[in-house]
Amino acid sequence: MPAITFIHPDGKSDRVETGDGESAMQAATRHGLDGILAECGGNAMCATCHVYVDESWLARLPDMSDDEDALLDGTATERLPNSRLSCQINITPALDGLVLRLPARQV
C-alpha cells in the first residue's frame, strides 16, 4: 500500500500507510493524526482537512473541482497556491511518498 507523509507545523513528521482507495484525509484520521479535523466527514463541505502540498508533488495530484476551489477560500489559515483539501486527494500507487504539510489550525 502507498504511504504518505504529513509534516506538522513544528517540523515533526508522520508517515502513514494508506488503505485501498483511501483519501489522504481518511488515512490521516484513521491513524488519529492531529491536525486534520475533517468535520464534514469527507463530503467536501467544510475545509477543515486543509493541507499544503509539497511543491514537487503538486502537478501529480488530481485536478481541483470548483467546489474545492471555493472552499479553500474559507480555510482557517491562509490559502496558498499549494493549498488543497486532503479529502479530495485519493491516494493511488503513483502518489506513494506524497508529502503534505499541515496548517497551524483548521478552524
Place this chain on the structure above:
Amino acid sequence: MSASSSPEINGSAVPHLDVDPFDMKFFADPYPTHELLREAGPVVYLDKWNVYGVARYAEVHAVLNDPATFCSSRGVGLSDFKKEKPWRPPSLILEADPPAHTRTRAVLSKVLSPTVMKQVRDRFAAAAEERVDALLEQRSFDAITDLAEAYPLSIFPDALGLKPEGREHLIPYASLVFNAFGPPNELRQEAIARSAPHQAYVTEQCQRENLAPGGFGACIHAHVDEGAITATEAPLLVRSLLSAGLDTTVNGIGAAVYCLARFPDQWQRLRNDLSLARNAFEEAVRFESPVQTFFRTTTREVELSGATIGEGEKVLMFLAAANRDPRRWDKPDSYDITRRASGHVGFGSGIHMCVGQFVARLEGEVMLTALARRIAKIEISGEPKRRFNNTLRGLDSLPVTITPA
C-alpha cells in the same frame, strides 16, 4: 417487541420486526430498540409501517451516499410523493435529486459557507456572551427555554433578515415540518391540522421584500439576479432555512448542555481546555442525534448487505442508532468530548449532508465556550421533560442551577 426471520423476501432473508419507531414509548427510551434493530441484521423490515430499516453505521452511511438508488425526491419522510400528495410544496433541496438538487444546493452552500461563518462569528460570539450574562443573573433557569431556545432565537432570525413580527411561528413551524416526516400518527396529524397560520407566516416571510438586506435570506434572493435560481425558487429555498435552521440548533445546543450537565467530568475537561468546545458540541450531536431519522425511496431493485430491496420501497435510516453502533464507535454510549467524532451521521452524509452544519457548529462552539469560561458548575435541579417529535429528539424542559466561575 419481537424479531422473526422471514425466509424469503425477494430471495433474501430480512428479519421482520414489530417495533414502532414513532411511538411515544419508543421516544421515551429509544436505545433498547436501537440495539434490537442493529443486532437483528444489516437490513430489517418494519411491519408496522411497511418500510425497510437500516440501523448500523455501515448501511446508513451506504444509503446516504448512494442518492441515485436511494432517492430523496419521493420524500424523506414516510409519505411517498409518487403515491401521495405532499402536505406542502416539496423542498427544492431536501426533497430533490440531482441534477435539480445540485443547482439549489450550490446556492445554499455559498450562502452558509465556512467563509460566511467567519464574517458572522464575532456577532454570534457576542450574543452568546450576552446570553450568559443573563443566565448568571438568573442562577436557576430552564436550560431549554432560557438557553437552547433563547440563544438561537437571538441571532438566527436576525441573521436570516426576518421581520420582528411573527417570529413566534418559527419553532412551531419547524416542529410541524419534522413531525410531518413521520407516519400518519397523532403527532403528524395534529401538527398538520394546526399548520395553517404557521404556513401562512412562512410563505409571506420568504418573499424578497420581507427579508432585510445583507441577511441569509436576501443573499439567497440575490442568486436570482445571477441566474442561478429563478424568482419562484428563491422563496422556497429561504423556506428551507426557516424549516431546518432553528429547531435543529435548539435541539443541538440543548443536547450539548444536557450532556455536560449529566457528565460533570466532561464539563471539567471543557473548562480546563476551552478549545474542546467545538468538539464537545460535535460529540453531543453524535451522542444525542437531534435529528433521529430520515427516509429514502429506492429507484430500482437493489441489493444491500445481502438483502434485496425492490423498487419504490421506503428505507428508514436510523441516524441515531448508527451514531452509537459499536461496529463503528469505541464505547458508543459514552459522551467523550475528546472523541474523534468526525464521520458521525448526525448531520447526514453525502450530497444531502446538512447544509447549515457550519451555522450549527458555530452556534454550539461559541455558546459552549461562553458557558465554560464563566460557569464553574451546571447542576440539574429538576426532572427533565422530553419533547416528542417524529424526527427530532430533545427536551422540553431542563431545570438547572449554575455556580459562577
